[in-house]
Amino acid sequence: MSTHDSRSPASVHVAGIGNALVDVLAAAPESLIVELGLAKGSMGLVDADRSAAIYDHMGPGTEISGGSVANSMVGVASFGGRSHYLGKVRADQLGEVFVHDIRANGVGYTTSLAADGPPTGSCLILVTPDAQRTMNTHLGAAVHFGPDDVDPSVVTDAEVLFLEGYLFDPPEAQEAFKVAAKLARDAGRKVAVTLSDPFCVERHRAAFVDLVDNHVDIVIANRDELCSLYETDDIEAAHKIVAERCPMAVVTHGPDGSFIITPDVRVRIQPEPVAEVVDTTGAGDQYAAGFLYGLATGLDLATCGRLGSIAAAEVISHLGARPQVSLAELAAPVLNA
Amino acid sequence: MSTHDSRSPASVHVAGIGNALVDVLAAAPESLIVELGLAKGSMGLVDADRSAAIYDHMGPGTEISGGSVANSMVGVASFGGRSHYLGKVRADQLGEVFVHDIRANGVGYTTSLAADGPPTGSCLILVTPDAQRTMNTHLGAAVHFGPDDVDPSVVTDAEVLFLEGYLFDPPEAQEAFKVAAKLARDAGRKVAVTLSDPFCVERHRAAFVDLVDNHVDIVIANRDELCSLYETDDIEAAHKIVAERCPMAVVTHGPDGSFIITPDVRVRIQPEPVAEVVDTTGAGDQYAAGFLYGLATGLDLATCGRLGSIAAAEVISHLGARPQVSLAELAAPVLNA
Numbered sequence: 225m226s227t228h229d230s231r232s233p234a235s236v237h238v239a240g241i242g243n244a245l246v247d248v249l250a251a252a253p254e255s256l257i258v259e260l261g262l263a264k265g266s267m268g269l270v271d272a273d274r275s276a277a278i279y280d281h282m283g284p285g286t287e288i289s290g291g292s293v294a295n296s297m298v299g300v301a302s303f304g305g306r307s308h309y310l311g312k313v314r315a316d317q318l319g320e321v322f323v324h325d326i327r328a329n330g331v332g333y334t335t336s337l338a339a340d341g342p343p344t345g346s347c348l349i350l351v352t353p354d355a356q357r358t359m360n361t362h363l364g365a366a367v368h369f370g371p372d373d374v375d376p377s378v379v380t381d382a383e384v385l386f387l388e389g390y391l392f393d394p395p396e397a398q399e400a401f402k403v404a405a406k407l408a409r410d411a412g413r414k415v416a417v418t419l420s421d422p423f424c425v426e427r428h429r430a431a432f433v434d435l436v437d438n439h440v441d442i443v444i445a446n447r448d449e450l451c452s453l454y455e456t457d458d459i460e461a462a463h464k465i466v467a468e469r470c471p472m473a474v475v476t477h478g479p480d481g482s483f484i485i486t487p488d489v490r491v492r493i494q495p496e497p498v499a500e501v502v503d504t505t506g507a508g509d510q511y512a513a514g515f516l517y518g519l520a521t522g523l524d525l526a527t528c529g530r531l532g533s534i535a536a537a538e539v540i541s542h543l544g545a546r547p548q549v550s551l552a553e554l555a556a557p558v559l560n561a
Numbered sequence: 562m563s564t565h566d567s568r569s570p571a572s573v574h575v576a577g578i579g580n581a582l583v584d585v586l587a588a589a590p591e592s593l594i595v596e597l598g599l600a601k602g603s604m605g606l607v608d609a610d611r612s613a614a615i616y617d618h619m620g621p622g623t624e625i626s627g628g629s630v631a632n633s634m635v636g637v638a639s640f641g642g643r644s645h646y647l648g649k650v651r652a653d654q655l656g657e658v659f660v661h662d663i664r665a666n667g668v669g670y671t672t673s674l675a676a677d678g679p680p681t682g683s684c685l686i687l688v689t690p691d692a693q694r695t696m697n698t699h700l701g702a703a704v705h706f707g708p709d710d711v712d713p714s715v716v717t718d719a720e721v722l723f724l725e726g727y728l729f730d731p732p733e734a735q736e737a738f739k740v741a742a743k744l745a746r747d748a749g750r751k752v753a754v755t756l757s758d759p760f761c762v763e764r765h766r767a768a769f770v771d772l773v774d775n776h777v778d779i780v781i782a783n784r785d786e787l788c789s790l791y792e793t794d795d796i797e798a799a800h801k802i803v804a805e806r807c808p809m810a811v812v813t814h815g816p817d818g819s820f821i822i823t824p825d826v827r828v829r830i831q832p833e834p835v836a837e838v839v840d841t842t843g844a845g846d847q848y849a850a851g852f853l854y855g856l857a858t859g860l861d862l863a864t865c866g867r868l869g870s871i872a873a874a875e876v877i878s879h880l881g882a883r884p885q886v887s888l889a890e891l892a893a894p895v896l897n898a
């Protein structure tokens with residue numbers, strides 16, 4: 225076993241843990257968002273009955289594997305990196321689809337499938353004509369991802385362990401989160417967390433503040449999430465607070481680019497140009513993929529941010545939260561410079 | 562009960578019966594088609610093991626409800642017509658997706674779901690860089706659609722009953738096909754059949770020739786299927802044969818338009834212009850939708866053909882076999898002329 229002082233080289237660049245979900249996308253008029261009482265643009269947690277009721281009102285759908293950190297692991301693999309994903313599905317049809325897709329994307333996956341209990345989790349996504357998405361997650365089998373599913377050989381063998389803020393929603397996964405973070409740090413690895421969603425931050429603010437202060441090396445958030453964490457409307461103030469409290473913060477500002485913040489420096493990253501923004505979902509997941517792949521391969525912070533921007537620009541130019549072209553090819557001019 | 566001589570007006574425009582399938586689409590290099598030994602551009606029947614083996618080799622996929630005549634019924638509904646679909650799925654996750662989608666598209670669906678037996682049928686579709694599709698159908702629960710699933714009140718209450726040639730693959734469905742056709746004709750309704758695929762015609766040529774000669778009012782086929790039916794390379798000869806043997810034939814010639822053939826006339830229909838052909842799958846299904854909707858609402862043959870061409874042009878301009886915009890709106894200039 226490696227230690228902080230004499231650790232062996234990791235065989236995986238990034239290992240990720242998150243809620244494994246299959247997305248169900250359907251076009252929806254604005255009126256349906258109102259009728260269903262949904263908070264447009266956000267992610268809401270729903271139980272099985274509410275999920276079924278929303279599905280009944282949705283138009284014909286398209287099913288595609290998703291899950292925030294799962295999307296990021298697919299992005300790391302698309303850069304040519306070695307990534308591994310841990311997340312729980314049931315051994316049902318959508319679970320088989322999820323496992324097929326993540327492996328077909330070149331991501332390692334070894335979590336045991338649940339033989340019974342709730343079905344594979346799903347995220348019902350209503351896409352309004354303004355290209356915004358309103359997400360309704362039924363966690364399903366993901367609630368049974370627990371500490372026993374944290375494979376120590378995986379989390380100690382990755383340069384970076386990447387954890388989803390959404391993991392704080394299911395209680396067992398929250399436990400698993402803590403176990404995994406400790407295993408990784410004890411092995412001298414870096415631990416990164418994404419805050420996932422402003423509402424997720426609200427649900428778990430005290431725990432997230434503690435995490436950022438004491439248990440992780442890198443926090444990844446967008447402007448709204450960071451402001452929610454520190455209960456301020458002033459993003460500059462939030463930047464200053466996080467710089468004092470975490471070794472590294474990555475803060476995305478949408479079309480205004482992003483910042484990489486350490487106690488010593490703040491690096492501004494320009495956004496990549498995009499011909500047409502079709503769908504912004506997945507931008508954060510793919511930014512994280514590029515940034516963490518860069519970090520795991522020892523690149524400087526500015527280049528890590530550049531890789532994040534390239535991946536985000538690709539994913540917002542089409543529908544769906546996973547890259548449709550090779551990110552390694554897109555990033556070749558930067559990586560070979 | 563209505564009779565041929567004094568039949569009551571039908572409350573449904575078109576009722577369709579077919580193999581209910583969920584499509585799994587994935588991009589594939591040409592080399593994979595060769596490696597898997599597939600016949601590019603065709604539909605092949607595969608068992609569960611072969612389906613699993615092909616899926617293992619496929620890239621990450623997108624799931625979307627399909628089935629040839631199911632696609633047509635969605636098209637009829639998109640024209641504003643009343644359509645009903647009969648086809649068998651199991652009460653599993655993909656079966657629920659199929660039922661949700663067909664109803665969300667405005668198509669009536671009342672077939673009972675199988676409680677056990679094979680899973681909901683699937684069609685693994687490999688899309689090569691030339692935009693061609695190679696389809697691998699595992700019929701699954703569709704093999705258990707039988708005569709008992711033919712709801713007499715549905716098939717006798719539709720102006721046109723539309724049957725899929727693929728129904729001749731599962732033996733019970735073949736029986737159901739015959740029962741449904743007889744019920745509809747005895748009630749004075751029209752029966753249409755699509756020949757589905759040149760390989761399907763080869764598998765069932767004698768039965769199809771008998772059908773066209775004796776049991777249906779309208780045969781819908783593309784050039785290759787009609788030539789296969791009459792074992793000729795000469796499409797003009799095939800036109801002449803079918804004119805003598807069936808009250809009406811609709812023959813699509815791809816980018817060269819289509820022909821409506823009766824013993825007395827042959828109407829040539831020009832194709833609708835398309836800016837870019839993205840994916841030709843579903844062209845025949847949607848042509849049939851427009852043609853049969855026109856026929857069921859009493860339009861003249863040239864206008865029926867024009868509706869078919871409009872629907873086909875829409876569906877080949879994007880990925881997927883179901884319309885993405887309202888066909889009623891697209892056809893409004895023709896319907897309101």
